[in-house]
Each structure stands twice: as structure tokens, then as C-alpha cells.
Amino acid sequence: MTRLSVNINKVALLRNSRGGNLPDLVQVARDCEDFGAEGITVHPRPDQRHVRFADIPALRSVVTTEFNIEGNPTPDFLELVLANPPHQCTLVPDATDQLTSDHGWDTRRHAGFLQEVTARLKAKNIRVSLFVDPDPRMVEGAKVVGADRVELYTGPYAHDFFKDPARAVAPYSEAAQAANALGIGLNAGHDLNLDNLRYFQEHCPGLLEVSIGHALISDALYYGLANVIRMYKRQMASKRAE
């Protein structure tokens, strides 16, 4: 079974654009779980434009499914994660000012650093996942440094899916098989959506979790708009009738 972890960064982005607490991130996390999400993912970036470091304690205290914190393991990030231990921490090699994650770790070149960080997190009973490109050598490197899982970066898959789905998914199937053979858990994320998700899952055996943010929150807007416009119009109609 593949679990769906909802990345709520985009909800925080909307909240931050006005400076208040609308939408309420903690309530959104609770509601996502009530509506069936099997995990909540946050990616507190150094510039705090999405989920902020200060949001983490409250989120951690309300999430009852799986709380997954993603990010680059800078000293600040590690301090935050160790002080508020989530169920899972996904380490991502993104730059400070990066728009979004766009590549995985070179788990062989950064083996020493990753091994040290992984051990610190695991000492706190935090499951560690490493964000990697779909390359069996990187999956093997993740196993060597002691990670529990890898998260395959699915951006290129999503990009090429409409052109040639079989070709787009092939490296991911191979990486998934490598993960299964090595006994390391398999997650995936980035640009997954209602069009490409099922095909990906069907071709990646042993997929434990997907984390989805941008498309899922966009779909929530589109699929929710008709209802909300009706609600606003109803308010004005009832005013006229008074």
C-alpha cells in the first residue's frame, strides 16, 4: 500500500502572503488527515517563505498520522528537527534560495556527511529518507550511509510522462527494484499529479509513500471553487431576502 503524505507548504505560502493566520495551517493539517491523508509533509526552507520554523512545534503536536519534515540538513534545520522529532525526516540537498527541489543527493560523494546526520537523527528514533535521483548507485549509497528510505525525485518523470510514459518511468522502475533488493524503503515525490500518479505507482513496486503538494493544493482550489462561489452568492441572496 502506498501512503499519501500531503505537503502543506503551498498553504503556508498563501497564509504568509497576507501576514495573518488565514488559512490556518494547523487546522489544514488536521483537516487533511480527517479527509484521508496518511501523512503531513512540510519543507521549512531557510528563507521561511513557506512553512516557517515557528510552525513546526504546533504542527508536530497535532499530526496523528505521519509527520515528515523535509529539508537541507543545515545546523538550524537539524536543531529544529531534533527539538521537534517527526516520524520521518527527508534530507534534501537544496540551495538556500532554490525555487523548489530539483535534484537528489550524490550519496557516494557526500557519504561521510550523510552518515553522520543520519546517525544523529536515528538516535532520536526519526526515520531517515534521502532524496535521490533514480539511479541504483545513489540508492545503494543511501543504504550504505544507514538511511531507512530513499525518496525518488520524480520531477523528470512528470516532465516526460506525456511524451513517453514507458520511457519516463523506466529509470524509476530500476531504482525501485534496486531499493527492494537492498531492503531500503521507497518513497517518491515532486510534480506527481492526478494524471501521472497511478502509472508511476504501477511501475514502481514497493512504493511506500508519495508526498504531493503543488498539484494537490491546486486541484483542491479548482475542485473547490464551484462550491465556494455558490456559498458566497448564497450569502448575498439571503441578505437581499431579509
Ligand code: PXP
Ligand atoms: N519532495 C520534495 C523533497 C520536495 O522538495 C517537494 C516540494 O516541496 C515535494 C516532494 C513535493 O513536490 P510537489 O509540490 O511538486 O508535489
